[in-house]
Amino acid sequence: MFAGLMRQRWIRWDQFSTLAKPLRARLQAEVDLSWPAIIQSQGSSDGSTKHIFEMGDGRQIEGVHMPYDDRVTLCLSSQVGCAMGCTFCATGQMGIIRNLSSAEIVGQVVAMLNHHAHPLDRPVNLVFMGMGEPLHNFDHLMAAFEVLTDAEGLAIPPRRITVSTSGLVAGIQRMGSLARRPRLALSLNGTTDEHRSRIMPVNRVWGLEALAEALGRFPLQSGERITLEYVMLKGVTDSLEDARRLAAFARRFPSKVNLIPFNAHEGSGYEPPEESRIVAFCRCLSEAGLPVSVRRSRGQDVGGACGQLVREGQSRHPKIP
Ligand code: SF4
Numbered sequence: 132m133f134a135g136l137m138r139q140r141w142i143r144w145d146q147f148s149t150l151a152k153p154l155r156a157r158l159q160a161e162v163d164l165s166w167p168a169i170i171q172s173q174g175s176s177d178g179s180t181k182h183i184f185e186m187g188d189g190r191q192i193e194g195v196h197m198p199y200d201d202r203v204t205l206c207l208s209s210q211v212g213c214a215m216g217c218t219f220c221a222t223g224q225m226g227i228i229r230n231l232s233s234a235e236i237v238g239q240v241v242a243m244l245n246h247h248a249h250p251l252d253r254p255v256n257l258v259f260m261g262m263g264e265p266l267h268n269f270d271h272l273m274a275a276f277e278v279l280t281d282a283e284g285l286a287i288p289p290r291r292i293t294v295s296t297s298g299l300v301a302g303i304q305r306m307g308s309l310a311r312r313p314r315l316a317l318s319l320n321g322t323t324d325e326h327r328s329r330i331m332p333v334n335r336v337w338g339l340e341a342l343a344e345a346l347g348r349f350p351l352q353s354g355e356r357i358t359l360e361y362v363m364l365k366g367v368t369d370s371l372e373d374a375r376r377l378a379a380f381a382r383r384f385p386s387k388v389n390l391i392p393f394n395a396h397e398g399s400g401y402e403p404p405e406e407s408r409i410v411a412f413c414r415c416l417s418e419a420g421l422p423v424s425v426r427r428s429r430g431q432d433v434g435g436a437c438g439q440l441v442r443e444g445q446s447r448h449p450k451i452p
Pocket residue numbers: 213214215216217220221222223224261262263264296297318437
C-alpha cells in the first residue's frame with residue numbers, strides 16, 4: 132500500500148481493502164482524502180528543503196524535508212495558522228484559520244517523500260513542529276497517526292513520530308491515555324510563569340506547575356523521554372538563571388532538552404542569543420545531568436523558521452476570529 136500511496140496524489144477509501152465495506156463507504160462520503168499539492172520548494176544550503184503546500188480550498192501550509200545520514204526528518208503542520216499566539220512565532224501572528232484534515236496531514240508526508248523520491252527502506256522521522264498546535268486538532272492528528280503507523284498505511288513506527296505541544300495540559304492527558312501514541316515534546320521556552328506567560332499566552336491557563344505535574348504523570352515506556360524544546364531569545368530567556376530553573380523543571384520527569392537559538396525574522400522584536408550564551412547555557416544543563424542538544428534551525432536561509440514563508444503568502448486570506 133505504501134508504494135501505491137507514494138505514486139498517487141488522489142486516493143480513495145475504497146483502496147483500503149482491509150477495512151469493512153460499509154466503513155469504507157462511510158469514510159468515502161465523510162472524509163476528504165485529497166492531497167495537499169506542493170506549489171513552492173526552496174532548498175537550503177544545509178540540505179533541507181522547505182515546501183509550501185496548497186490545499187483544496189487554496190489555503191497554504193508549510194513542511195520541511197531534512198535529510199540526515201541515517202534518516203529523513205519531516206517537519207509537519209497540523210493547522211493553517213495557530214490560535215496560541217506565541218509572541219516569538221511568525222505563525223502565531225497569523226491567528227487560527229482552520230484545522231487540517233487527517234488526509235491533509237498524511238498528504239504532507241506522502242507529497243514530500245514522493246517529491247524527494249524517498250527510498251522505501253530509509254527511516255523517516257516525523258515531527259509536528261510546523262504550523263499549528265497539534266493537540267488543538269487532536270482527533271484529526273490521531274486519525275492521521277493511525278494511517279501513518281498502520282502496516283497497510285505508511286508503516287512508520289510510532290516511536291519515530293513526535294508531537295510538540297505549546298502546553299495544552301488537557302491534550303497531554305488525553306494523549307497519555309492512548310494505548311498507541313506518538314512521542315511527546317513540550318515547547319517550554321520560559322522558566323518562570325511571568326516570563327513564559329509573556330511569550331506564550333497558553334501559560335496563563337496552564338502554568339509551569341500544572342505542566343510539570345501533567346508531564347510527571349505522562350506514561351512513558353522504558354527508556355522514553357519527553358523532549359523539552361527551549362527557544363533561546365537574547366536577553367529574554369538565555370540567562371544562566373533560566374538554565375538552572377530549566378534544569379530543575381526537567382529533572383521532575385525523564386526528559387531531554389533541545390536548545391533552539393532563535394531564528395530571527397522580520398518584525399519579531401527578538402534577537403538570536405550570543406554564541407557564548409548558548410555554550411554556557413548548554414554546559415549548565417549538562418552539568419545538571421541532562422541530555423542536551425542544540426538544534427540549529429534548518430533552512431534558515433530560506434525562511435525556515437515557524438511559518439515565515441507561508442505567512443507572506445497567506446496574508447491575502449482573512450483570519451477566522
Ligand atoms: S510556536 Fe507553535 S503553538 Fe506557538 S504560535 Fe507558533 S505554531 Fe502556535
